[in-house]
Amino acid sequence: DSLRVMHPAMLANSRDNGGDSTPDEDQGLIRCICDIDDDDGFTIQCENCLVWQHAVCVNIDQDNVPEEYLCEKCNPRKLDVKVGLQKAIAEKVVGVVFA
Numbered sequence: 001d002s003l004r005v006m007h008p009a010m011l012a013n014s015r016d017n018g019g020d021s022t023p024d025e026d027q028g029l030i031r032c033i034c035d036i037d038d039d040d041g042f043t044i045q046c047e048n049c050l051v052w053q054h055a056v057c058v059n060i061d062q063d064n065v066p067e068e069y070l071c072e073k074c075n076p077r078k079l080d081v082k083v084g085l086q087k088a089i090a091e092k093v094v095g096v097v098f099a
Contacts, residue, residue: 028052029050029051029052030043030051030052030053030054031051031052031053031071032052032053032054032057032058032084033053033057033058033072033079033081033084033085034054034057034081034084034085035085036054036085039052040054040056042054042055042056042062043055044058044060044065044069045069046069046070046071046073046074047068047069047070048070048071048074049071049073049074051071053071054084056084056087057079057081057084057085057087058071058072058079058084059079059084
């Protein structure tokens with residue numbers, strides 16, 4: 001299996017266009033540490049439970065996408081929810097992109 005990083009809406013399009021994705025892999029459920037379920041366009045999927053999380057909330061940017069990703073429930077670790085939420089809101093509201 002390869003790491004899945006994309007916009008969940010793109011998954012639906014790939015299935016509609018004959019993509020080889022399976023519904024189980026591409027369920028599109030966003031369960032992020034920030035408790036916001038809006039798609040910000042850059043999400044990462046847990047390889048174990050298949051939920052999507054905002055990359056910015058879990059300290060991932062375009063330059064540091066891991067080979068494998070596990071969410072905070074499948075791989076318990078300390079994540080700063082406040083910082084993730086602030087970044088998510090800043091990107092959504094004012095278009096600030098954190099690199």
